Amino acid sequence: MNRARLFIPMAVFAVLACFLFLGFTLRDPHELPSALIDRPFPDFDLPILGKPGARATRADLVGQRRLVNVWATWCPTCLAEHGELSRIANETGLSVIGINYKDDPSEASRWLARHGDPYDYNIVDVSGDFGVEIGVYGAPETFLVDAEGTIRYKRVGDVNEDIWREELQPAIAALEALR
Template sequence: MQRLKLFLPLIAFVVVVLFFYIMVSRIGDGDYNPQELPSALVNKSFPAFSLSKLEEPSIQIEQKDLVGNIALINVWATWCPSCHVEHGYLNYLATEKGITIYGVNYKDKASLAQQWLAEKGNPYRFNIFDPQGRLGLDMGVTGAPETYVIDHRGFVRMRFQGPIDETIWQEKFQPMMDQLRAEQKAPGGA
């Protein structure tokens, strides 16, 4: 038994090295994509919440306010460099393609976020102000930007981590949006 205790650190080291070897080989093989992190919310209702509207703090937004439209829910913040990169494309999606986008202003200051929207344009139907990150925690947010696709019933159908651009839209989002529109139009889809 005493000899076994001597080998425990070596055994633990070998296990850790094997774990990292497997992860690195998956990344090298292209099997691992950090932007395709699974979400426990997929095919489940968007989490319940009651938070103020960024644009009008006296108004409370709740889960039921997201129901009725196939939409994107975009988690963003003024402190997020990738959100700066993505913002112009979100404006394009909202104005040119007519995509409904709800914002979750995540762990930010309201005054900075309002200034950002005034200067850069506001692609969001409304923004949920989440200064403490509680909604983000319930959503499983690991950083910003993150974008979720919800169906007209308010169920999360997809999660994407990172900035959206035309390539990402065409490869990931457009097929999902087309699928959801077809499901909504199908008998029993309403």
């Protein structure tokens, strides 16, 4: 009996070690659970990239299921995911709206000319204030917004083939099933 009790500290340590191991490895601590899932995409009224004087509002966004992708020319991961975003826009016909985040608009236009433009249009958020409104803390971030303008899914980091297959496609299928 007393012998067995000697092992209690070791058992406690083992349990603690398991928890810490899982805590450090299972989940990327940089990835925050989004607070905005199932909430309406916020109101906005912002200029459209490359169209002087033109503005986009939330009303332009609703009515159709869309991906809203936050990107910038200073963001290397945005370039890395650009191919996959273009593929999604071309092959699935899903509407992709860009938010050009804390960027130089003329440079952004050049970037799109060079790398291709999968976006229906781009909203310009030079100050980053709209980014705060939708809880952006690093580019790229991608939202799936349903036809009612409700945010259904959010991806922080690049959208790649795996993310498309394992997360975005099922999220879209779930929306499809709801209808």
